[in-house]
Amino acid sequence: MFNYITRRVLLAFLVIIGVTLLTFISIYMAGDPAVLYVSERAGPEEVEEARRRLGLDRPLPEQYLSFLASLARGDLGNSMANRVPALGLVLERLPATLELTFGALIISNLIAIPIGLISAIKRGTRTDGTIMLVAMLGQSMPGFWLGIMLILFFSVTLRWFPVSGHVPVLLPILQGEFETAATNFPRALHHMVLPVITLSVFTIARNARLVRSALLEVLGQEYVTTARAKGLSERRVIITHALRNALIPIVTIVALEFGFLLSGVIVTESVFAWPGVGRLVYTAIGQRDIPVVQAAVVFFALVFVTLNLVVDILYAYLDPRIRLN
Amino acid sequence: MAQSNSTAVLNPENATNDLVALPKPPPTHIRAARSLIKQRYPLIALFILILVIVLAIFGPTIAPKDPNRQDLFARLLPPLTPDRTGVVNFPLGTDSLGRDVLSRLIYGASISLAVGVIAVSIGGTVGTLLGLIAGYFGGAIDDLIMRIADVQLAFPFILLAIMVLVVLGQGVFNLVLILGVGQWVVYARVARGQVISQREKDYVEALRAIGARDARIMFIGILPNILAPLIVIASFNVAGVILSEASLSFLGLGVPPHVPTWGSMLAESRDQLLGGKWWLAVFPGLAIMMTTLSLNIMGDWLRDFLDPRLRGNF
Numbered sequence: 001m002f003n004y005i006t007r008r009v010l011l012a013f014l015v016i017i018g019v020t021l022l023t024f025i026s027i028y029m030a031g032d033p034a035v036l037y038v039s040e041r042a043g044p045e046e047v048e049e050a051r052r053r054l055g056l057d058r059p060l061p062e063q064y065l066s067f068l069a070s071l072a073r074g075d076l077g078n079s080m081a082n083r084v085p086a087l088g089l090v091l092e093r094l095p096a097t098l099e100l101t102f103g104a105l106i107i108s109n110l111i112a113i114p115i116g117l118i119s120a121i122k123r124g125t126r127t128d129g130t131i132m133l134v135a136m137l138g139q140s141m142p143g144f145w146l147g148i149m150l151i152l153f154f155s156v157t158l159r160w161f162p163v164s165g166h167v168p169v170l171l172p173i174l175q176g177e178f179e180t181a182a183t184n185f186p187r188a189l190h191h192m193v194l195p196v197i198t199l200s201v202f203t204i205a206r207n208a209r210l211v212r213s214a215l216l217e218v219l220g221q222e223y224v225t226t227a228r229a230k231g232l233s234e235r236r237v238i239i240t241h242a243l244r245n246a247l248i249p250i251v252t253i254v255a256l257e258f259g260f261l262l263s264g265v266i267v268t269e270s271v272f273a274w275p276g277v278g279r280l281v282y283t284a285i286g287q288r289d290i291p292v293v294q295a296a297v298v299f300f301a302l303v304f305v306t307l308n309l310v311v312d313i314l315y316a317y318l319d320p321r322i323r324l325n
Numbered sequence: 326m327a328q329s330n331s332t333a334v335l336n337p338e339n340a341t342n343d344l345v346a347l348p349k350p351p352p353t354h355i356r357a358a359r360s361l362i363k364q365r366y367p368l369i370a371l372f373i374l375i376l377v378i379v380l381a382i383f384g385p386t387i388a389p390k391d392p393n394r395q396d397l398f399a400r401l402l403p404p405l406t407p408d409r410t411g412v413v414n415f416p417l418g419t420d421s422l423g424r425d426v427l428s429r430l431i432y433g434a435s436i437s438l439a440v441g442v443i444a445v446s447i448g449g450t451v452g453t454l455l456g457l458i459a460g461y462f463g464g465a466i467d468d469l470i471m472r473i474a475d476v477q478l479a480f481p482f483i484l485l486a487i488m489v490l491v492v493l494g495q496g497v498f499n500l501v502l503i504l505g506v507g508q509w510v511v512y513a514r515v516a517r518g519q520v521i522s523q524r525e526k527d528y529v530e531a532l533r534a535i536g537a538r539d540a541r542i543m544f545i546g547i548l549p550n551i552l553a554p555l556i557v558i559a560s561f562n563v564a565g566v567i568l569s570e571a572s573l574s575f576l577g578l579g580v581p582p583h584v585p586t587w588g589s590m591l592a593e594s595r596d597q598l599l600g601g602k603w604w605l606a607v608f609p610g611l612a613i614m615m616t617t618l619s620l621n622i623m624g625d626w627l628r629d630f631l632d633p634r635l636r637g638n639f
Binding site: 015139 | 366472475476477479480481483484485487488489491492564568571572575576577578588591594595598599601603606607609610613614617618620621622625
């Protein structure tokens with residue numbers, strides 16, 4: 001177990017080095033950072049001055065280390081558009097994004113697991129075929145297109161749901177204003193319906209297929225035959241014996257899913273004008289506000305890597321087969 | 326298939342079996358055609374893909390209009406709107422600049438498909454090569470390649486693509502390159518696993534015994550035997566890359582604005598949503614969906630046809 005954890009921590013560390021190195025290099029790919037920093041009319045002396053002040057005249061490895069040092073302090077540079085710390089902007093928008101991601105995470109698993117289960121039990125039937133075809137359709141659609149279609153149909157034509165916008169729930173909770181959160185809740189849900197569907201369709205489709213194939217594999221195992229031979233009802237066999245084991249690979253996927261949802265959130269938030277990190281990135285892309293994009297990417301990366309690490313260790317703890325492999 | 330040929334030649338045991346027992350199975354392309362006709366979906370998918378490929382190649386000849394010609398007197402026309410003489414000039418309507426949606430859709434096919442195919446070729450070639458090397462030689466080089474793969478896999482690639490494209494600026498070249506780089510890991514992993522399972526086989530031993538060089542054993546001996554799963558992955562992968570291209574174009578990071586692609590058409594449709602201009606969003610989205618769905622169905626079929634044991638692996 002100790003070896004396993006050491007290996008995983010080391011890998012997480014390598015990933016962080018990789019991501020930060022790429023971020024660091026990308027600062028240079030954009031052109032001379034000193035030139036970007038000063039105003040357009042600045043002369044060569046001013047550029048040199050800025051270069052010295054920003055430490056850009058030092059050797060690159062040294063610059064990378066100081067980049068890491070400021071990263072450790074939570075300093076990811078200032079937004080070019082309004083000169084405030086980029087990381088601050090990201091954190092400010094985080095609660096709205098988390099509402100959306102958690103919503104999608106919960107909904108997608110609530111739907112995907114039963115669907116996959118039904119499909120596996122009815123393997124080879126028309127029900128199974130239809131479910132799998134629909135799942136494949138869900139995986140073949142650009143998520144944002146579904147969002148656009150939902151807006152066209154449910155918001156513009158039927159007027160059931162708002163076209164865009166967001167009512168905060170998580171933010172008031174974090175600030176201790178529970179009453180505001182409670183009064184906001186129904187309206188918040190109303191605003192969340194379409195974005196959450198948009199964000200979770202791909203995940204639902206993929207997880208349903210995964211649950212189905214994991215379950216089919218488990219159902220062929222000898223212990224399932226034993227359980228059946230003991231005279232257990234098919235329901236017991238599937239729920240207490242098969243599904244439990246089939247869900248093991250799904251658990252790891254959920255962690256990876258989170259990272260996937262974080263990237264899906266960028267397009268979803270831009271479709272629904274949802275004021276989260278994703279929309280911040282979208283706006284920053286339009287303004288070529290590189291520090292903000294970098295801050296968001298590095299932040300997402302760190303969250304993703306940490307989450308992955310925790311889940312992997314938890315997973316190895318729960319299932320000894322993993323750490324021995 | 327490649328596998329039976331090379332083992333038959335190099336492995337005398339198999340060769341005699343082939344001669345004695347079973348009647349010769351029909352050639353691969355005949356079996357493929359039979360399997361396609363028997364199942365409906367893959368056949369429909371293949372038909373759609375051929376249509377898209379034809380549109381992509383002959384787009385400029387087929388498209389009724391110049392995709393960038395603006396007609397300010399015919400802006401935002403719904404599909405099938407007849408003009409004063411009763412002629413339908415724009416079957417799928419026009420966009421906010423009066424450009425023909427149908428023509429843009431046809432031109433878009435070539436960009437979307439080209440980006441998908443080229444990026445997958447880059448990723449597939451690099452990945453397969455690295456996987457072959459890692460699996461064949463093992464040791465330190467294997468560790469190095471697979472650790473890099475782990476690192477890349479431990480991170481949602483689209484985020485890196487966004488960061489790099491914001492910095493480098495948009496353009497077809499950058500887009501294809503970054504999407505290609507994003508794909509190598511899956512090929513490397515699968516190729517490596519397959520090579521390891523082939524490395525100890527008799528035919529590899531035989532090649533070694535006749536003094537073949539490593540490169541010859543890898544490319545002429547092993548590679549044909551491990552192609553099946555890689556081809557299956559590539560088919561799913563083209564679909565994935567087309568979706569990524571659409572997302573990046575939607576974010577304004579794809580090809581430059583005047584180049585019509587399905588993703589950028591969707592991005593432009595966003596502004597016309599509230600006005601209910603549905604045709605701007607429906608048609609490019611359908612085009613993307615039909616293409617990726619067909620690729621995924623074909624991938625499924627290919628997997629079952631080439632090697633049913635792969636079912637459930639991807």
